[in-house]
Amino acid sequence: MPNQLAFKDRLELTIALANNQHNKVAVLDLDLDNFKLLNNSLGFHAGDELLKKIATELKTCISDTGTLCRVGSDEFLIALPNCVDEQTITTFVCTILKSVSQPIQLAKQTLSLSCSIGISVFPDDGNNYNDLINRASEARRLAKKNGGNGYYYFTEQLNKNSLEFLCLSHQLRDAVVKNQFVLHYQPQLDLVSGRIIGAEALIRWQHPTEGLLYPAKFIDIAEQTGLITEIGIWALKEACQQAVTWQKSGIEPITVSVNVSALQLRRGNMVSVVQTILNETGLEPRFLELELTESILIENIEQTVLQLNQLKALGIKLSIDDFGTGYSNLAYLHKFNIDKLKIDQSFVRNIDTPANQAIVLAIVQIGHALGYRVIAEGVETEAMKTHLLTSQCDEAQGYLFAKPIPSPLFYEFLLAR
Numbered sequence: 215m216p217n218q219l220a221f222k223d224r225l226e227l228t229i230a231l232a233n234n235q236h237n238k239v240a241v242l243d244l245d246l247d248n249f250k251l252l253n254n255s256l257g258f259h260a261g262d263e264l265l266k267k268i269a270t271e272l273k274t275c276i277s278d279t280g281t282l283c284r285v286g287s288d289e290f291l292i293a294l295p296n297c298v299d300e301q302t303i304t305t306f307v308c309t310i311l312k313s314v315s316q317p318i319q320l321a322k323q324t325l326s327l328s329c330s331i332g333i334s335v336f337p338d339d340g341n342n343y344n345d346l347i348n349r350a351s352e353a354r355r356l357a358k359k360n361g362g363n364g365y366y367y368f369t370e371q372l373n374k375n376s377l378e379f380l381c382l383s384h385q386l387r388d389a390v391v392k393n394q395f396v397l398h399y400q401p402q403l404d405l406v407s408g409r410i411i412g413a414e415a416l417i418r419w420q421h422p423t424e425g426l427l428y429p430a431k432f433i434d435i436a437e438q439t440g441l442i443t444e445i446g447i448w449a450l451k452e453a454c455q456q457a458v459t460w461q462k463s464g465i466e467p468i469t470v471s472v473n474v475s476a477l478q479l480r481r482g483n484m485v486s487v488v489q490t491i492l493n494e495t496g497l498e499p500r501f502l503e504l505e506l507t508e509s510i511l512i513e514n515i516e517q518t519v520l521q522l523n524q525l526k527a528l529g530i531k532l533s534i535d536d537f538g539t540g541y542s543n544l545a546y547l548h549k550f551n552i553d554k555l556k557i558d559q560s561f562v563r564n565i566d567t568p569a570n571q572a573i574v575l576a577i578v579q580i581g582h583a584l585g586y587r588v589i590a591e592g593v594e595t596e597a598m599k600t601h602l603l604t605s606q607c608d609e610a611q612g613y614l615f616a617k618p619i620p621s622p623l624f625y626e627f628l629l630a631r
């Protein structure tokens with residue numbers, strides 16, 4: 215099998231020929247799904263055998279017409295000359311997917327594999343080696359992201375998305391340095407008394423040209439680039455500082471809730487970060503609540519239990535956010551030293567249906583049975599509020615009371631109550 219350098223030579227030659235004959239050339243980037251897992255469980259020797267078998271299959275598929283090369287442990291490149299149209303390419307790609315998924319006998323076991331394929335086409339997606347390879351990989355990443363065992367063609371949209379990602383991650387780095395973030399606060403009320411008991415701090419990015427951006431636009435990028443750690447620390451400190459400022463102005467103390475991503479927890483030093491911020495800002499721990507996502511309920515359970523206990527030992531409160539939509543591992547829920555469940559707004563929004571009423575009631579009852587308080591998010595109408603009161607939900611947050619608002623407005627809101 216040629217190496218990548220030889221593959222490059224051949225592809226360039228194929229492109230030159232196709233250019234003269236006005237033909238298309240397809241470039242395929244193929245990657246086996248879960249190969250590392252197999253390699254680890256079967257051993258490297260068996261892994262190598264498996265790769266040889268796959269390579270033989272691929273060679274048979276492309277016969278003499280195309281060029282095949284192996285670029286990484288389980289990544290292959292294929293160049294297919296003389297492609298008349300997309301249909302020819304798709305038919306060929308389906309043949310590959312099918313032959314890779316044939317059961318393979320190895321080490322007295324029968325294995326079935328699958329692969330993800332990204333496709334770029336000369337001259338539509340590029341006219342040189344680098345562009346065609348990069349675009350095929352971009353498409354392959356999408357195939358992988360969407361569960362594998364499939365193929366994707368490169369599209370301009372894909373190109374736009376990856377450029378946008380690069381651009382935003384660069385700007386986000388800049389935003390951290392230039393401190394372009396701001397927190398908005400949404401009140402949390404005791405449903406029975408109507409008293410404001412807390413505020414959820416929600417981050418916004420004051421983008422220099424695009425205006426105020428919501429977390430949905432940048433938190434993923436912050437997590438993928440690792441910037442979430444710095445941004446998270448900033449948000450935590452800012453919220454604690456704000457809570458102290460409100461208290462000093464003489465209004466009745468309320469709890470501030472700050473969202474913490476699973477990644478921040480996994481990085482490990484959350485306990486000392488929180489401790490330091492509490493010391494620096496002088497906020498009493500009981501007025502700080504961390505909102506954790508449900509995904510922490512399935513990752514490193516033992517370590518998470520330990521970490522949550524340490525956080526609780528600082529005297530702060532913990533809640534599980536968007537409860538009921540992620541991985542509600544009920545087997546572990548009672549092991550977590552938390553204070554509150556936040557019912558996801560999707561259940562609240564549709565609480566006029568019997569199914570959602572049942573779900574909300576069940577969450578409230580589980581929460582109460584385990585000694586937790588329960589808060590509903592996304593409460594927008596009096597009818598929703600009535601349903602929640604009937605279900606004995608303790609607290610609520612939503613547009614019915616107030617949208618997330620900048621701190622000066624929130625202060626006025628507190629004064630007006």
Ligand SMILES: [Mg+2]
Nearest residue numbers: 414473505535
């Ligand atoms: Mg939240």
